[in-house]
Every structure is written in C-alpha cells, then in structure tokens.
Amino acid sequence: MYVRTALRAASLGLAVVIAAGSAGAQTPKRGGTLTYMIPADSAPSFDGHRETTYATVHSAAPYYSVLIRVPPNNPASTTEFVCDLCTEMPKPTDNGKTYTFKLRTDVKFHDGSKLTAQDVLASWNKIAFPKPGTTSARVSYYTMVEKIEAPDDATIVFRLKYPSTAFMPAVADPFTWIYKKELLEKDPHWYEKNIMGSGPFKLVSFDIGQSIKGARNPDYYHKGQPYLDAIVGIYASKQAVRVDAIRADRATVEFRGMPPSGRDQLVKELGKEITVQESDWNCGNIITPNHKKKPFDDVRVRRALALAVDQWKGAPALSKVAIVRTVGGIVFPGSPLAATKEELQQMVGYGPDIEKARAEARRLLKEAGAENLKFVLTNRNVDQPYKFVGTWLIGEWKKIGLEVEQKVVPTGPWFQAMRTGDFDVVVDANCQSVVNPVLDTSKYLPQKVFPESYGGYDDPKSIELYNKMLYETDPKVQRVAMRAYEKHTLDTMAHAIVTPYWFRIVPYRSYMKGWKISPSHYLNQDLANIWLDK
Amino acid sequence: MTVIAPAGAARTGLIDDEPELKRSLFRSVLNFVRRQPLGTFGLAIVIVMFGAGLFAEWIAPFDPEEIDFSAMMQAPSWVHLLGTDQLGRDIFSRLVFGARTELIVGFSAAFAGGAIGLVLGVSSAYFGGWFDLIFQRVLDVLMAFPLIILALAVVSVFGTGVQNVILAITIPLIPRCGRVVRASALAVREVAYVDAARALGFGHTRIVLRHMVPNVIAPFLILLSAFVGQAILAEASLSYLGLGVQEPVPAWGLMLQGGAEEYATTAPWIAIFPGLAIMLAVLGISLFGDALRDAIDPKLRDR
Numbered sequence: 001m002y003v004r005t006a007l008r009a010a011s012l013g014l015a016v017v018i019a020a021g022s023a024g025a026q027t028p029k030r031g032g033t034l035t036y037m038i039p040a041d042s043a044p045s046f047d048g049h050r051e052t053t054y055a056t057v058h059s060a061a062p063y064y065s066v067l068i069r070v071p072p073n074n075p076a077s078t079t080e081f082v083c084d085l086c087t088e089m090p091k092p093t094d095n096g097k098t099y100t101f102k103l104r105t106d107v108k109f110h111d112g113s114k115l116t117a118q119d120v121l122a123s124w125n126k127i128a129f130p131k132p133g134t135t136s137a138r139v140s141y142y143t144m145v146e147k148i149e150a151p152d153d154a155t156i157v158f159r160l161k162y163p164s165t166a167f168m169p170a171v172a173d174p175f176t177w178i179y180k181k182e183l184l185e186k187d188p189h190w191y192e193k194n195i196m197g198s199g200p201f202k203l204v205s206f207d208i209g210q211s212i213k214g215a216r217n218p219d220y221y222h223k224g225q226p227y228l229d230a231i232v233g234i235y236a237s238k239q240a241v242r243v244d245a246i247r248a249d250r251a252t253v254e255f256r257g258m259p260p261s262g263r264d265q266l267v268k269e270l271g272k273e274i275t276v277q278e279s280d281w282n283c284g285n286i287i288t289p290n291h292k293k294k295p296f297d298d299v300r301v302r303r304a305l306a307l308a309v310d311q312w313k314g315a316p317a318l319s320k321v322a323i324v325r326t327v328g329g330i331v332f333p334g335s336p337l338a339a340t341k342e343e344l345q346q347m348v349g350y351g352p353d354i355e356k357a358r359a360e361a362r363r364l365l366k367e368a369g370a371e372n373l374k375f376v377l378t379n380r381n382v383d384q385p386y387k388f389v390g391t392w393l394i395g396e397w398k399k400i401g402l403e404v405e406q407k408v409v410p411t412g413p414w415f416q417a418m419r420t421g422d423f424d425v426v427v428d429a430n431c432q433s434v435v436n437p438v439l440d441t442s443k444y445l446p447q448k449v450f451p452e453s454y455g456g457y458d459d460p461k462s463i464e465l466y467n468k469m470l471y472e473t474d475p476k477v478q479r480v481a482m483r484a485y486e487k488h489t490l491d492t493m494a495h496a497i498v499t500p501y502w503f504r505i506v507p508y509r510s511y512m513k514g515w516k517i518s519p520s521h522y523l524n525q526d527l528a529n530i531w532l533d534k
Numbered sequence: 535m536t537v538i539a540p541a542g543a544a545r546t547g548l549i550d551d552e553p554e555l556k557r558s559l560f561r562s563v564l565n566f567v568r569r570q571p572l573g574t575f576g577l578a579i580v581i582v583m584f585g586a587g588l589f590a591e592w593i594a595p596f597d598p599e600e601i602d603f604s605a606m607m608q609a610p611s612w613v614h615l616l617g618t619d620q621l622g623r624d625i626f627s628r629l630v631f632g633a634r635t636e637l638i639v640g641f642s643a644a645f646a647g648g649a650i651g652l653v654l655g656v657s658s659a660y661f662g663g664w665f666d667l668i669f670q671r672v673l674d675v676l677m678a679f680p681l682i683i684l685a686l687a688v689v690s691v692f693g694t695g696v697q698n699v700i701l702a703i704t705i706p707l708i709p710r711c712g713r714v715v716r717a718s719a720l721a722v723r724e725v726a727y728v729d730a731a732r733a734l735g736f737g738h739t740r741i742v743l744r745h746m747v748p749n750v751i752a753p754f755l756i757l758l759s760a761f762v763g764q765a766i767l768a769e770a771s772l773s774y775l776g777l778g779v780q781e782p783v784p785a786w787g788l789m790l791q792g793g794a795e796e797y798a799t800t801a802p803w804i805a806i807f808p809g810l811a812i813m814l815a816v817l818g819i820s821l822f823g824d825a826l827r828d829a830i831d832p833k834l835r836d837r
Contacts, residue, residue, distance in 0.1 A: 237776070238776075238795065239795055240796070259796070261797060261800070262796070264800075265796075265799065265800075268799075313603065314603070320606060321620045321621070321796075381776055387781060388621075390781065391601075391621065391781040392601060392621070394599075394781070394782050395599060395600065395601040395621075395782065398599065405695070405780070406781055406782070407693070407694065407695065407780065408694055408776060408780050409693065409694075
C-alpha cells in the first residue's frame with residue numbers, strides 16, 4: 001500500500017513517514033530473497049570499525065551483531081536504545097561512570113564457535129583504544145571511556161572517566177560490530193577483507209564490484225528472525241541502473257536514498273506498487289581544504305571559499321534535483337543544539353547578502369595573493385549528491401575568479417586521497433548514525449583527535465572549545481558552548497564549508513515490510529526484521 | 535648551350551597558372567561533391583563541428599558552465615534554443631563548447647595513436663624477423679581487448695580528466711593502426727627504391743621515415759578518419775560511465791550521463807540533443823572517411 005506522508009519531529013528536526021497503514025500489525029511471513037541495491041562501486045573495506053561509509057554498512061551489517069542498537073521498529077528515536085547482544089539495558093552506577101552489560105550466552109559466530117565477553121572486549125578495545133597500525137574511525141566518540149573489562153564470559157563493563165550523556169548513543173553506533181577475538185589477535189586487519197560475525201545472515205559470496213550474497217543464519221539468537229531466506233546486495237553506482245532495477249522488480253529497494261526524480265519516476269510508473277519513506281538526514285557534505293597545501297594554509301583563502309557560496313539560494317534549488325534540502329552549521333538542523341538561521345547568518349559563508357560576501361572574498365584572495373587561484377576539487381564517484389554539490393560549488397567559486405577542476409574518483413581512492421592528504425580541496429561527508437550532536441561534531445576536530453578529519457590541521461583552541469561543550473551538562477550552557485565551537489570552526493578558522501544537509505527519500509517495492517526509515521542510512525541495516533509480503 | 539627563358543614569359547606563365555590551379559581545385563571539389571554526396575554531407579558535418587569548436591565563444595549565447603537556478607530544466611525556447619539541463623545550464627551552449635572537447639579528444643587521440651602506430655607498424659615491417667614477430671604478438675594481445683575495455687583499464691590506472699582520456703583512447707588505437715600500416719609497409723619494403731636506399735648506406739631511421747612512411751600514408755589517412763570517429767565515441771562512452779571528462783567541462787557524453795538517466799521522461803531534451811550530436815559527429819566523420827577512401831584508393835577512384 002502506497003503511503004507518502006512525512007511527519008517531522010519538530011524537536012529534533014527528524015521526519016519519519018510511517019509506511020503503509022497497518023504494516024506493523026501484519027504477521028511477518030518467512031522466506032524469500034531480498035535483492036537490494038548498494039549505490040557504490042564497492043566497499044572500501046569490510047571493517048566497520050575503520051570505515052565510515054554506507055558502502056561498508058550496507059554490504060556487511062547483516063552479518064554482524066552489536067552490543068546495543070536503536071529499536072528496529074523505531075530507529076528514528078534518539079533516546080531509546082535496545083539490546084542486541086546484551087540481555088537488558090544497563091543502569092549506570094558509580095555516579096554515572098560505570099555501565100555493566102550482561103551478555104546473551106546463546107550467541108554463536110558463523111563458524112560455530114561461541115561468542116563471549118572476550119570477543120566483545122577485544123572488539124570494543126579495537127574501537128575505543130586502537131593499537132598503532134589500526135584505524136578506528138570513531139575513536140573520539142569514546143574519549144570518555146577509561147577502560148573496558150570482561151570480568152566473566154557473560155559480562156562487559158565500561159568504566160568512564162566522567163559521566164556523559166553522549167556515551168549510550170555512542171555505544172549504539174551501528175559500526176561497532178563484534179569480531180572474533182581469535183581472528184583479531186592473529187591479524188588485526190583480517191576483517192578489512194573478510195566477513196565473519198554472528199549476525200542474522202551468513203556470508204555466501206562476494207564478487208568485487210558486483211554483489212554480496214548472504215543466507216539466513218539458522219542459529220540466530222533473536223528467535224524467529226531473520227524472516228528472509230537470503231539477501232543479495234548489488235553494487236551499482238549509477239542511479240539509472242538502480243531505478244531500473246526497482247522498476248523492473250529485479251531489486252526491491254535501495255536503502256541509502258534517491259533524489260526526487262527517482263522517487264517521482266517510480267511512483268508515477270508503479271503507483272501503489274511503490275511505498276516511499278522520507279526523513280531529514282543526519283548527513284551532509286563538508287568541503288575540506290587541505291591546510292597542508294598552499295594557499296589553503298592561509299585562513300583568508302579558506303574564508304574566501306566559504307564566502308563565495310550562496311547557501312540560501314543554492315539549497316532550495318538543489319533540493320529539486322539532488323538529495324539535499326536544509327542549510328545548517330555543524331549541528332544537524334532542528335536539534336536543540338543547532339544554530340538558528342539568524343545565528344548562522346552571523347557566520348562566514350551564511351550571510352544574507354551574497355554580493356557583499358563575494359566582494360569580501362575577492363578582497364581576501366587579493367590580500368592573500370591568491371587571485372585567479374586554480375585548484376583541483378577531489379570528489380567521490382557518487383552522483384547523489386556528491387557530483388551535484390561539487391559542480392554547484394565550482395560554479396560558485398568561478399564567480400570570484402577561481403578556476404576549479406573536478407577530479408572524480410571511486411570510493412576507495414577517494415578515501416585514500418583524504419587519508420594520505422593527496423588533495424587540494426575535497427568533497428567529504430559527515431554522515432552520522434544516531435543523532436548525537438555532541439559527538440557528531442567531533443568530525444571538525446584535528447586529525448590527531450578525530451582520525452577521520454582530513455583537513456590536516458592542528459588546532460588546540462578547537463579541542464579546548466569542543467571539550468568545554470562536551471563536558472557541559474546544562475543544555476543552555478552547552479548550546480552556547482556549541483556556538484563558540486561552531487563559530488571557531490566555520491568562521492574564525494574556516495576549517496570546512498558545510499553544504500546543505502541531505503534529505504533521505506527511500507522508495508521501495510510495497511511488498512517489502514518491516515523496515516522503518518531513520519535519519520541515518522547507517523541505522524537499522526541488519527535486515528533481520530524485513531519480510532516479503534508476496 | 536644554355537637556354538634562358540625570357541623573364542616576362544616566365545612571369546606570364548606564373549600569372550596564368552593561378553586561375554588554372556583554382557579551376558582545377560574547384561573541379562576536384564565539384565567532382566567530389568558529385569561523386570560522393572554522402573561524403574560531402576559528412577564533410578559538411580565535420581566543418582560545422584570544427585566551426586562550432588573553433589568559434590564557440592562567439593557562437594554560444596551563454597557561458598556553458600554557468601548554473602542558473604531560475605532556468606532549471608526549461609524546454610527548448612527562443613531564449614534557450616535546445617532547452618536547459620537540471621542545473622539550468624544552456625544545452626545549446628554546452629553542445630557548442632562540447633564540440634571543442636570532442637575535437638580535442640578525438641583528434642589528439644586519433645593523431646597520437648595513429649602516428650605512433652604508423653611508425654611502429656612501418657618499423658615492424660621494415661625490420662622483420664624477431665622484432666616483427668614479438669611486436670605482432672604484443673599487438674595481438676592489445677587487440678584482444680575491445681577499444682572501450684582497454685580505454686577503461688587505462689583510465690582506471692591513470693585517472694580521469696581530458697589528458698588521461700586522450701591517453702586512454704590513444705593506447706588502444708596504436709595496435710589497430712600498427713597492424714594495418716604494417717600490411718601496406720610489407721609491400722613497400724620489397725620495392726627497388728628501398729633496396730637502393732639501403733645500398734646508398736642510408737640509416738634505418740631515414741629509410742623508415744623518408745622512404746617508407748610516405749608510401750603508406752594513403753591507407754593511414756583513411757584509417758585516421760575512422761579513428762577520429764572511434765575516439766569521439768570512446769570519449770562519449772567514458773564520460774557517460776563517469777570515467778572521462780568531468781563536470782563542469784562541457785562534453786557530449788557527460789551531458790548524456792546526468793540528463794539521460796534521471797530526466798529521460800520529464801525533460802527528454804537533456805538527453806536527446808547530446809545524443810544527436812554524438813550520432814551526427816560519428817556519422818559525419820565515418821561518411822567522410824569512406825568517401826576519402828574512395829577518392830584516394832586508385833582501385834575505387836573510377837567507380
């Protein structure tokens with residue numbers, strides 16, 4: 001049944017569409033194969049601890065378990081978390097500094113071995129305290145964690161340095177997959193190229209650049225799930241291919257999100273056979289100049305780049321053709337911690353008078369000796385919205401006399417370029433899972449604190465302002481602290497340009513049931529509760 | 535005895551030759567038009583394409599890269615002759631500037647691939663023996679891959695961008711040219727003047743470049759015209775796959791990529807006009823190449 005209703009949760013700016021009337025009341029049917037499209041050429045690696053991309057989550061999440069997660073039936077919730085491997089949600093003790101999770105004892109890895117607290121401990125130590133030579137993309141989420149212990153095979157204890165409301169949302173991060181300790185000890189990089197977890201599906205095959213196939217895990221600990229017999233993820237970076245696949249019923253869904261044209265086309269042609277769920281998206285492109293390269297080491301040049309961009313005119317226009325919608329700062333718009341329009345307009349790159357801003361940009365470039373600057377904008381080979389955003393920005397920069405060449409590369413080399421600093425300016429993305437602004441904004445910290453920050457700058461003041469905001473427990477004072485951190489990041493130092501936030505549109509075959517949209521394409525992707533009504 | 539022609543007579547002769555030359559050229563052109571109507575049509579397309587590429591700044595009414603959000607996906611009109619794309623850019627202007635990109639890529643790749651193939655092909659025929667044997671096997675390996683597959687492989691190694699696309703198309707063209715040219719050069723190798731050049735002690739380079747290459751130039755030129763069409767098509771294919779020229783550079787294949795995929799039903803002009811331009815360009819170059827072959831090849835000339 002086709003439903004296209006968007007409900008905005010005003011307090012957090014979330015929008016959730018409740019699909020198809022009484023889908024939740026129906027009894028799930030067993031069997032069938034879900035074929036879904038993965039809008040990428042491939043996953044850069046299968047290691048969720050290391051990666052930050054949907055290409056990894058959509059490929060491998062169905063094969064793994066996590067400690068806790070957002071409720072599969074209400075994944076848009078920012079306050080509610082439920083157990084996956086634990087038996088009940090812990091209550092903090094020791095003045096909010098200790099969290100003790102009791103684990104299920106009936107969980108097996110896909111190789112038949114038992115999953116114990118030692119595996120959870122090894123995985124979480126890899127995430128929170130990565131050893132030299134390994135990368136944990138979200139290590140800064142866990143700065144409040146002092147140590148993790150496993151007093152017995154069914155208990156895992158997190159001891160914090162200080163109480164933090166950001167802790168539980170951070171533990172619910174969907175990338176925190178539980179790996180087998182024995183494999184990690186043999187080779188900490190083993191999980192980059194291999195998959196072996198305890199999730200609802202077992203890996204059957206992976207053909208690079210083509211597909212990844214899984215079969216139902218008969219030993220799955222959430223009894224009765226998964227409902228599907230098999231899953232097939234097909235890699236297709238071109239939108240036309242994905243739309244055609246859904247139109248022809250060769251695939252059921254693409255979980256990441258489609259632009260308005262894809263939705264309109266499918267709805268127009270297939271009517272009630274298509275259901276659409278929509279949501280604001282805790283995701284956006286950030287434009288990062290390489291501070292280690294001249295002239296981007298000069299704040300005047302970085303500010304000029306920001307000043308040239310007309311966000312207020314660009315966002316509504318781009319939303320007609322691309323998956324972007326809302327102008328925002330470093331905090332997800334609609335969050336109580338987010339800047340208002342008036343507050344945004346006080347910062348560089350958000351002013352209401354674009355001509356004045358561009359005149360200032362030209363002045364700054366001249367002053368910095370960077371008039372007629374030429375540089376390369378490195379971008380990801382993903383149409384939506386990367387290439388649209390990249391092309392739009394090049395047009396905006398041209399208006400202040402800059403000549404920019406766009407270099408589009410596949411996902412792997414894109415990450416490689418950012419990690420090695422081999423770029424002038426890059427179209428990066430800050431896509432988060434659970435809406436948790438206190439941690440989501442750690443992306444703008446220097447790389448020594450947040451490994452997936454690629455600007456190549458060191459900025460003690462930024463860390464100081466962030467920590468002030470992080471430790472603050474009074475919401476009003478914390479909001480003021482967030483403004484100071486935001487102003488420093490986007491205006492004073494112009495470390496990055498935040499482009500309009502994304503808007504998630506997921507059209508799918510109406511016979512797919514049990515899946516709920518969330519403000520993140522990373523959440524709720526283990527596919528355990530999806531079933532096919534056909 | 536030395537006979538010196540009167541200065542006036544010589545001058546008179548020169549003055550008389552010019553109209554004769556013009557008349558002869560005019561007759562040749564007229565003859566070509568009469569005998570090769572399709573080739574003439576092809577030539578006309580090539581000339582239009584050249585004109586568009588060379589004088590794009592004067593022909594295009596808009597900046598091809600200028601985004602105009604107030605004119606997104608407008609149908610063809612008097613303001614925007616061929617409509618606008620999803621970012622409000624004028625399609626006619628992008629096509630005109632796109633012709634330049636196609637010409638740069640098409641001719642650069644065809645000439646570079648052809649020239650290298652020509653020298654290698656002639657050298658292979660001239661030296662023969664092990665060099666010829668090994669070189670031909672290398673060509674066999676390269677020719678086992680379709681042009682676009684080999685170009686894709688090269689792009690994946692070197693990356694995207696105009697220069698890399700030219701390189702990607704040049705490499706697959708080299709063996710195709712080398713093989714054909716070698717066949718012609720094998721016959722030339724046996725003629726007396728090559729033996730004479732050898733007997734006079736000329737070096738290999740001089741014999742290959744001065745005596746053999748000019749004698750295989752006719753089939754080479756015909757091949758070259760085909761290569762230009764193939765290169766344009768390959769560039770369009772690479773750009774369509776997102777591996778060629780990148781936005782916002784106007785290129786026909788790239789124009790097809792965004793528009794054809796998303797707006798084929800709602801704004802078909804975004805896809806139709808670049809597609810038409812690619813088709814006409816390749817058709818024109820192919821027709822002209824065929825006619826050129828008929829005109830140059832003595833066996834076909836009198837048909």
